[in-house]
Amino acid sequence: MSLPKTGYVRLSQILGNPKANPPIPAIIPVSKSTWWAGVKSGRYPAPVRHLGPRITAWRAEDIRAFIESPSNNHHGE
Template sequence: MNPLPETGFLKLSQILGNPKATPPVPPIIPVCKATWFAGQKGPNPRFPMPVRIGGGRGSFYRVEEIRAILKSA
């Protein structure tokens, strides 16, 4: 697995992995998309909400928030 940068943003496919990509992208957090989206709901969400970048054209997640999930696990 590639080390996470100190700051920046990640796409969901980078977080959950993509085995069909060339080369395959290993997951940082090994859950399916349905689990990820369900974990964003409720009063105490487990996963962060995306940040819109580029005039709303792309959804990204802050590396700092992903690191916090990994640290708490």
């Protein structure tokens, strides 16, 4: 899956979902627990929660900036 230039992405789009049909490849290959620990510590971008009461998503621009940042060459560390 390619990351959209703008808009929002869900966690399954970021971390991938091999059980989806068709499977969704990971943009950032870490586990959910690693992702949420990184969000809490500030390593990974914070989600946007104003989309709905049970919707958690991330701005595509924030994920793209994180990926392109030179300090983030090793996503899983």
